[in-house]
Amino acid sequence: MDIELKVECYSGYxxxxxxxRFAFRKTxxxxxxxxxxxxxxxxxxxxxxxxxxxxDGNIYVLRHQASEDCWxxxxxxxx
Numbered sequence: 001m002d003i004e005l006k007v008e009c010y011s012g013y014x015x016x017x018x019x020x021r022f023a024f025r026k027t028x029x030x031x032x033x034x035x036x037x038x039x040x041x042x043x044x045x046x047x048x049x050x051x052x053x054x055x056d057g058n059i060y061v062l063r064h065q066a067s068e069d070c071w072x073x074x075x076x077x078x079x
Contacts, residue, residue, distance in 0.1 A: 007062060007071040019050055019062055022071070033060075049074060 007022040018041070023032045033054040040051040048064045057079035063072045 003073040005062065005071040005073055007064070019052060019071075022054075022060075022062060024073075053079075 004025045005022045006025050007019050010018050010020050018038055019035050021032050021034050024030045033056060035052045036055055037053045038050055039053060039059070042049050046065065046067045048066070050062045050064075052060050052062060054060055059077040059079065061074040061076075063074045064070075065072065
């Protein structure tokens with residue numbers, strides 16, 4: 001999918017600890033989705049992924065690419 005996102009994160013003992021809300025960058029007036037629940041998270045060599053349930057009820061996989069310091073949508077599943 002590889003769609004760039006704007007993501008606001010909770011930062012506790014480290015930066016970008018977990019996503020709190022996100023929006024799609026390409027469209028003006030795009031709604032902001034609130035993350036209701038982090039269902040899973042995993043790490044790769046240079047990235048971190050979060051499978052989340054948003055306030056629209058759908059499931060999203062958000063990837064933070066550390067080397068580029070950018071967020072992307074990896075997958076989406078309609079509830």
